[in-house]
Amino acid sequence: xxxxxxxxxxxxxxxxxxxxxxxxxxxxxxxxxxxxxxxxxxxxxxxxxxxxxxxxxxxxxxxxxxxxxxxxxxxxxxxxxxxxxxxxxxxxxxxxxxxxxxxxxxxxxxxxxxxxxxxxxxxxxxxxxxxxxxxxxxxxxxxxxxxxxxxxxxxxxxxxxxxxxxxxxxxxxxxxxxxxxxxxxxxxxxxxxxxxxxxxxxxxxxxxxxxxxxxxxxxxxxxxxxxxxxxxxxxxxxxxxxxxxxxxxxxxxxxxxxxxxxxxxxxxxxxxxxxxxxxxxxxxxxxxxxxxxxxxxxxxxxxxxxxxxxxxxxxxxxxxxxxxx
Amino acid sequence: xxxxxxxxxxxxxxxxxxxxxxxxxxxxxxxxxxxxxxxxxxxxxxxxxxxxxxxxxxxxxxxxxxxxxxxxxxxxxxxxxxxxxxxxxxxxxxxxxxxxxxxxxxxxxxxxxxxxxxxxxxxxxxxxxxxxxxxxxxxxxxxxxxxxxxxxxxxxxxxxxxxxxxxxxxxxxxxxxxxxxxxxxxxxxxxxxxxxxxxxxxxxxxxxxxxxxxxxxxxxxxxxxxxxxxxxxxxxxxxxxxxxxxxxxxxxxxxxxxxxxxxxxxxxxxxxxxxxxxxxxxxxxxxxxxxxxxxxxxxxxxxxxxxxxxxxxxxxxxxxxxxxx
DNA sequence: TTGTAGGCGTTATCAT
DNA sequence: ATGATAACGCCTACAA
Numbered sequence: 275x276x277x278x279x280x281x282x283x284x285x286x287x288x289x290x291x292x293x294x295x296x297x298x299x300x301x302x303x304x305x306x307x308x309x310x311x312x313x314x315x316x317x318x319x320x321x322x323x324x325x326x327x328x329x330x331x332x333x334x335x336x337x338x339x340x341x342x343x344x345x346x347x348x349x350x351x352x353x354x355x356x357x358x359x360x361x362x363x364x365x366x367x368x369x370x371x372x373x374x375x376x377x378x379x380x381x382x383x384x385x386x387x388x389x390x391x392x393x394x395x396x397x398x399x400x401x402x403x404x405x406x407x408x409x410x411x412x413x414x415x416x417x418x419x420x421x422x423x424x425x426x427x428x429x430x431x432x433x434x435x436x437x438x439x440x441x442x443x444x445x446x447x448x449x450x451x452x453x454x455x456x457x458x459x460x461x462x463x464x465x466x467x468x469x470x471x472x473x474x475x476x477x478x479x480x481x482x483x484x485x486x487x488x489x490x491x492x493x494x495x496x497x498x499x500x501x502x503x504x505x506x507x508x509x510x511x512x513x514x515x516x517x518x519x520x521x522x523x524x525x526x527x528x529x530x531x532x533x534x535x536x537x538x539x540x541x542x543x544x545x546x547x548x549x550x551x552x553x554x555x556x557x558x559x560x561x562x563x564x565x566x567x568x569x570x571x572x573x574x575x576x577x578x579x580x581x582x583x584x585x586x587x588x589x590x591x592x593x594x595x596x597x598x599x
Numbered sequence: 600x601x602x603x604x605x606x607x608x609x610x611x612x613x614x615x616x617x618x619x620x621x622x623x624x625x626x627x628x629x630x631x632x633x634x635x636x637x638x639x640x641x642x643x644x645x646x647x648x649x650x651x652x653x654x655x656x657x658x659x660x661x662x663x664x665x666x667x668x669x670x671x672x673x674x675x676x677x678x679x680x681x682x683x684x685x686x687x688x689x690x691x692x693x694x695x696x697x698x699x700x701x702x703x704x705x706x707x708x709x710x711x712x713x714x715x716x717x718x719x720x721x722x723x724x725x726x727x728x729x730x731x732x733x734x735x736x737x738x739x740x741x742x743x744x745x746x747x748x749x750x751x752x753x754x755x756x757x758x759x760x761x762x763x764x765x766x767x768x769x770x771x772x773x774x775x776x777x778x779x780x781x782x783x784x785x786x787x788x789x790x791x792x793x794x795x796x797x798x799x800x801x802x803x804x805x806x807x808x809x810x811x812x813x814x815x816x817x818x819x820x821x822x823x824x825x826x827x828x829x830x831x832x833x834x835x836x837x838x839x840x841x842x843x844x845x846x847x848x849x850x851x852x853x854x855x856x857x858x859x860x861x862x863x864x865x866x867x868x869x870x871x872x873x874x875x876x877x878x879x880x881x882x883x884x885x886x887x888x889x890x891x892x893x894x895x896x897x898x899x900x901x902x903x904x905x906x907x908x909x910x911x912x913x914x915x916x917x918x919x920x921x922x923x924x
Numbered sequence: 925t926t927g928t929a930g931g932c933g934t935t936a937t938c939a940t
Numbered sequence: 941a942t943g944a945t946a947a948c949g950c951c952t953a954c955a956a
Contacts, residue, residue, distance in 0.1 A: 277950085
């Protein structure tokens with residue numbers, strides 16, 4: 275019973291092995307509580323069973339849901355998912371990419387959007403190309419300026435739909451709280467808002483600077499209240515911001531939704547907590563799709579996969595109300 | 600210029616190397632965009648720069664904050680943090696532990712509490728011991744029945760303090776919504792609640808089954824309302840549950856805090872969104888402490904480290920009010 | 925069907 | 941100060 279034979283049965287090689295020896299090997303492995311070294315295996319195979327998920331912020335429920343999607347399907351196949359926090363810095367993404375490359379990750383998932391005019395964009399594109407050449411599958415879950423599989427939702431349409439819905443409630447003065455400057459997702463959603471406003475014959479210029487976090491929304495609420503008469507409604511670039519706005523308004527004794535309606539985008543868990551009107555984005559599914567793509571490619575040959583666009587859905591809840599007239 | 604020499608300068612060995620050759624190696628490495636294989640290195644050193652964080656639920660903000668703490672300090676030192684989701688199943692923890700062992704993780708952090716009378720407890724203790732012997736540092740951030748470094752907060756006291764505070768507001772009928780059955784943290788907090796109630800001369804038996812998630816709180820709210828006259832206040836085993844209760848109550852047109860006061864424990868991000876009265880638990884710091892312990896041990900020798908108890912702090916906000924009399 | 929030899933990319937040991 | 945050589949634990953030809 276040689277090492278080779280043992281290796282063959284333990285790693286499911288298709289090389290023929292007699293039933294008796296197979297059984298003996300299995301028995302011995304069980305007996306010794308033997309586990310093959312993932313390290314050595316990855317070293318020779320040039321491919322580990324690690325999947326990296328690079329997120330913009332580990333505490334953001336948006337990314338948590340995506341990570342869960344990846345982890346669920348990857349874990350079922352014996353893959354290890356590592357969630358890497360980049361704090362929305364391209365340089366941090368670069369560093370994580372480096373490490374992931376060092377471990378010959380089977381794939382890496384870019385969960386967050388890229389920046390327009392990113393000064394490290396070239397470097398990143400280069401690193402991604404390098405990674406792909408080495409056999410890792412990379413997939414992006416939002417707009418990115420490098421070549422890879424994209425699985426996304428239509429952010430422009432999502433913002434359009436929620437804005438259109440709010441307008442349909444009879445609101446005229448509708449404000450928008452923007453996301454982080456330069457991020458594609460921010461721009462896409464703002465554009466969607468503006469398009470919907472124009473199509474409804476409303477003024478699309480009531481935009482406030484924001485971010486993706488609760489605090490950004492809270493601060494925006496302060497500026498909104500200082501900027502003149504209250505708007506009829508405000509659409510946040512995402513749920514956290516919308517909740518932050520609501521929190522700021524309510525603290526100032528503004529009644530939501532009686533005085534001001536509020537809506538977000540994403541339908542993350544906190545949105546359900548506060549019964550926020552929003553648009554549901556299939557976050558979990560986005561992650562699952564990414565994981566499946568990686569598993570498919572690392573199993574079979576490198577057959578190229580088609581990009582995918584997942585559907586979103588308007589989800590009215592209790593933070594919006596019809597405008598009294 | 601041999602491989603050996605190159606290796607020596609590239610990995611900061613303390614073996615002497617002349618300045619000239621050192622420079623030449625560095626230049627060549629830069630030139631070729633060379634990166635040492637983390638896999639090969641880990642294979643021979645029997646220690647990778649991977650830290651595993653096993654969490655009870657990846658979407659739970661409680662764990663997100665802890666993961667951030669670990670990731671922040673580990674990332675700064677070039678370590679890779681992998682967040683593994685166990686869905687609160689000991690078996691899943693076992694599986695992750697297996698994988699982490701295969702990759703010779705530098706350390707693993709158990710972020711969630713263990714179960715009393717866990718049927719897989721023995722197995723887990725065994726796996727942990729095995730891991731420790733192989734040189735990995737394991738640290739638990741809540742009560743666990745295996746030998747390892749513990750960095751925790753006093754859950755009993757945290758629950759006592761928040762209950763005591765609520766009672767001090769004049770409330771008499773105070774309900775408690777419990778956490779997952781069998782979990783040490785649940786029991787500790789419930790005990791803290793009961794102790795505070797008794798010390799305040801109040802009835803500590805108004806407990807409802809719950810969980811750690813929003814939905815559990817929401818469902819508990821329904822049962823609370825069906826169980827007779829509304830309580831003066833309710834203390835949730837954690838913030839999510841407290842918010843769920845609040846959501847359920849408000850949906851039934853119960854005014855919080857005018858009719859019922861509500862408080863949680865943990866001070867996770869959503870708690871700030873809704874201005875929940877709670878007790879702040881140093882989640883980020885818990886993770887940071889764990890990471891530092893792992894880094895310390897994998898750098899120097901295995902000097903044993905002392906367990907640590909981190910302080911919590913009462914954080915009154917707007918979901919509790921003094922009882923009208 | 926089974927076994928042998930070579931190599932994956934490092935670090936560690938022992939010369940030189 | 942530098943270099944050859946042997947592991948680390950596995951997989952994949954290539955023989956037998």
